[in-house]
Amino acid sequence: MAQSTTEQNVSKAKTTAKKQIDKVPNDLGMEETNETVKNTALAGLGVVGKLIDSVKNRAEDVREEAPKKWDEFVQRGEQMKDNTNVKVNNVRFTYKFDMAEQRAQFHDVVDALRAFVKPAQADVKTSKA
Numbered sequence: 001m002a003q004s005t006t007e008q009n010v011s012k013a014k015t016t017a018k019k020q021i022d023k024v025p026n027d028l029g030m031e032e033t034n035e036t037v038k039n040t041a042l043a044g045l046g047v048v049g050k051l052i053d054s055v056k057n058r059a060e061d062v063r064e065e066a067p068k069k070w071d072e073f074v075q076r077g078e079q080m081k082d083n084t085n086v087k088v089n090n091v092r093f094t095y096k097f098d099m100a101e102q103r104a105q106f107h108d109v110v111d112a113l114r115a116f117v118k119p120a121q122a123d124v125k126t127s128k129a
Helices: 007-022 029-086 097-126
Strands: none
Touching: 007 029
């Protein structure tokens, strides 16, 4: 299987980092060591930067492809509709709202609340006395 651009970039960065590390002599002074550490950190940031660039490029490609894919899906849906005799344009959603039923349910809730609150009110009155 072919490597993605991101995998290729990471592989190149690793190879470059290994080559740079192999060039570093073992008897470095403090200044050279600091420079090597700094460069190693910068190389790591470079790898991250390359990864971000790859992700951005892929996101841009997807953004460009999305409208084309949408059109393909719509065309395929039209074919499916024609092939299956589904009448998509005639679909209707109905919802029956019965005001009398809603009022009855509301009154049931109010009655239940009253039944709950009355004993609590009685307890409060007796505790104050």
